[in-house]
Amino acid sequence: DIQMTQSPSSLSASVGDRVTITCRASQTIGSYLYWYQQKVGKAPKLLISTATTLQSGVPSRFSGSRSGTDFTLTISSLQPEDFATYYCQQSYSGRTFGQGTKVEIK
Amino acid sequence: QIPLKESGPPLVKPTQTLTLTCTFAGYSLSTTRLGVGWIRQPPGKALEWLALIYWDDDKRYSPSLKSRLTITKDTSKNQAVLTMTNMDPVDTATYYCALLDNTDAFDIWGQGTLVTVSS
Numbered sequence: 067d068i069q070m071t072q073s074p075s076s077l078s079a080s081v082g083d084r085v086t087i088t089c090r091a092s093q094t095i096g097s098y099l100y101w102y103q104q105k106v107g108k109a110p111k112l113l114i115s116t117a118t119t120l121q122s123g124v125p126s127r128f129s130g131s132r133s134g135t136d137f138t139l140t141i142s143s144l145q146p147e148d149f150a151t152y153y154c155q156q157s158y159s160g161r162t163f164g165q166g167t168k169v170e171i172k
Numbered sequence: 173q174i175p176l177k178e179s180g181p182p183l184v185k186p187t188q189t190l191t192l193t194c195t196f197a198g199y200s201l202s203t204t205r206l207g208v209g210w211i212r213q214p215p216g217k218a219l220e221w222l223a224l225i226y227w228d229d230d231k232r233y234s235p236s237l238k239s240r241l242t243i244t245k246d247t248s249k250n251q252a253v254l255t256m257t258n259m260d261p262v263d264t265a266t267y268y269c270a271l272l273d274n275t276d277a278f279d280i281w282g283q284g285t286l287v288t289v290s291s
Contacts, residue, residue, distance in 0.1 A: 161221035
């Protein structure tokens, strides 16, 4: 099974901060990596597909990158509506989600 | 019109079999490369993928739950059905269905349905 290790599990940040969340795969997954945002009581929302492709309608302050089996979600300037939990997910073999990163207000 | 909607019992007893239905509008599971997946989330915990089925009836299951899961589709009804046997209180969770797009992402999600396992 492919394991996805997300870090940190939580972080506190202020509006306007640059935020980086990392996801490491236990083996190669190519670029079969997706990022989701989930707000309390809501279903997840797809932000980025295939590691770097921003979904239509998602603000450009969100971006994704890949370096080998390490993947990064960056929010360039945190906005109030960005406080949520973020999950990575691989689709190279089956499907696996990371443990989530909760972004809280500092 | 809600694109995807999960339905099923809110409460099941331990050892019973859970049957969940995902009904989607505006999409057809006969469309090439389309798929439907099931994902669950215990209260306060992370997302966990369960199963998925593609337009061509290709099916995939979570290795840890494979023995308990069955996923099927009814293209004429625009539905995907998940059954999970031998339910346990640890299976208490919100169960989501989601559409797989042509990049294999869970693109569109249902609102989720909370299933509680308790005697």
